[in-house]
Amino acid sequence: MAKRAKAGDVLELVTRDGRIYVHYLGKHVEYGEGIAVCPTKHTERARVGPELFRTGYVTFYPVSAALARGFAEVIGHLPSPGLPQRFRRAGVRSSSSGKVETWVIEDTSGEVVKRALSEAERKLPIAAIWNHEFLVQRVGEGWRPEMEG
Numbered sequence: 001m002a003k004r005a006k007a008g009d010v011l012e013l014v015t016r017d018g019r020i021y022v023h024y025l026g027k028h029v030e031y032g033e034g035i036a037v038c039p040t041k042h043t044e045r046a047r048v049g050p051e052l053f054r055t056g057y058v059t060f061y062p063v064s065a066a067l068a069r070g071f072a073e074v075i076g077h078l079p080s081p082g083l084p085q086r087f088r089r090a091g092v093r094s095s096s097s098g099k100v101e102t103w104v105i106e107d108t109s110g111e112v113v114k115r116a117l118s119e120a121e122r123k124l125p126i127a128a129i130w131n132h133e134f135l136v137q138r139v140g141e142g143w144r145p146e147m148e149g
Contacts, residue, residue, distance in 0.1 A: 048076030058125035
């Protein structure tokens, strides 16, 4: 039986062209299991430490399912800083291009709709749930939240 993830667990995902590391931060009531993503692939097993995630970003990924299916393995543990309290999510998309035209910024005080984002808002985690293939694709592309918005 696969091990259950605990907040703080560091997981390794072995892909055909490298290793991806994620730090399980905890469970969000609406979006599910939140992770910090190390934004680069590694050719060999990385040393587990806070520096691994220093330039990372947060997204949502089905950690429990990934462990159960053998897509990921717990290889270490770091203190979890917890989930961020502020996110952004796509609002209205253009029907022709699919480009996001408005963003919804949400935090503990509510939601605000914005057409243009500040530099700080462009770095906010995007509240989206990524499956395994999409996570591998995004890390391989060198994607970052500030690329959208």
